[in-house]
Amino acid sequence: MSMHGVLFRIYRPIIIPFAVILVTVDLSITALIVGGNGEIGFSMWLVLAGSAAKYWLLVVGIMLVVMQLRVFVANGRTRREFLAGAGVFGLIASVTFAAIVVLGHGLEGVVLEAVGGRGDGYPVLSVGGMLGEFGQVFPETIAYMISGALVAAGFYRWRPWIGVVVMVGGAIPALVADGLLGIDEFGVMVARLPYPAALALSLAATALAGLAFHRVISGVAIRRTAG
């Protein structure tokens, strides 16, 4: 079985309940707001799923280092093989989560219109808008994942005080992506930088952190870590 295939099988029991909880919470809160006010003027899905996708992938990035690395090496895989497999896994997971955020937003708008609960300020999403929103969410999800992985790698490889220094660098991709590409509950980019420049800067920060992560992990000693 491929490395990313094994990772998906490992994470499947976590992803499914997480998705169920997310959808349930979103539907419940949205129903409460629409039931109380008669309509909702923003995208609850963007607030919940948009944040959940980023933070969940941040945690996955941490878990890949802290929990999965030694398991894969203990089962006869090299660190480089693990990095390649984790890279494919991370890319697919980031694309999927970003797509779910965007598609969920589109679906939410359709359902709200059908039940008459879509308020004036609600960010209605066109097909073209979906692509644009994906172009904002995807770089964020992958940036958060790389940030989580690099922060964890620093603490895994070095002493805590060096880990803290690495953590500062590791946080950069997430901060840059959030600052330059982040969208609010109305689907509007918070930063005023032109999208191509924001995207280029975000991807560059993520790529640099990815390279740093590769260097930190490619020869690291496999430690006995708790849990």
Add this chain to the structure above:
Amino acid sequence: MIELRDLTVRYGSTVAVDGVSLDLPTGKIYGLLGRNGSGKTSLLSALASYRRPARGSVRFDGADAFENPAVMRQTCFVRDTLDVNDSERVRGVLAVAGWLRPAWDHDYAARLVDLFELDPRKRISALSRGQRSALGAVLGLASRAPLTILDETYLGMDAVARSNFYRELLADYLVHPRTIILSTHLIEEVADLFERVIILDHGRLLLHEETDELRGRGITVTGPAAAVEAFAGGHPVLGEQSLGGVRAMTLDWRPEPADIARGEAAGLTFGPVGIQDLFIHLTSPSKRLEAIR
């Protein structure tokens, strides 16, 4: 052939393994012995590519081992702490091994799980120390890796479980020959399995010999004190005990049959020296100098 050349492992300023060179022919069971802190686990970590050596090399059939996919596939290193996650269930751990290990034997793993009475539904965090070790034994044996390294894979196991483990290890080794390295402190209990013994002391290689050679290397002479002393002559003494006029002396010397006959005529009796006794003598601080010959 597994070749270690000038292998050095450091942790900061601490030298755990100091310039060890070893040739390990494959297809044998090795016993790796050493006192606490002698560098056994560090040596094994370098051997299994868990840690890059500070100096020196590990080569398998001429190929450098570190981060070599072909070598890593053939290596299974089971540490005493187990490289699994506490939140996993036993069946999950075995499933991952099955997905990643090319020679994993599902049926054998299931049989071992039954033998060690492990509950596949239990989480690792709920396993006792002995059950964790039993899981390590399952992972090590069912992986059928050409190089299987078991680092103190007996901790917490009761006598029945240990006996089952040794029996299974030997039985599976006979059917599926491979290189097995056992690191242990229960020397006498496992010594019969060893084909070769490696002893580390303070990070340095103290001894690497065929077990039979090692067993025959020493002899215990017992009898009247004067006769024992006369028999010992100038041979290295590994240890001695006295009770009244009777003295027992362990000698690092292999006497000829004529010597034995001469001793018996003088009222001496002879006995073999166990691997553990030799190990204790060889690694005792006061004996180390005379042991390194």
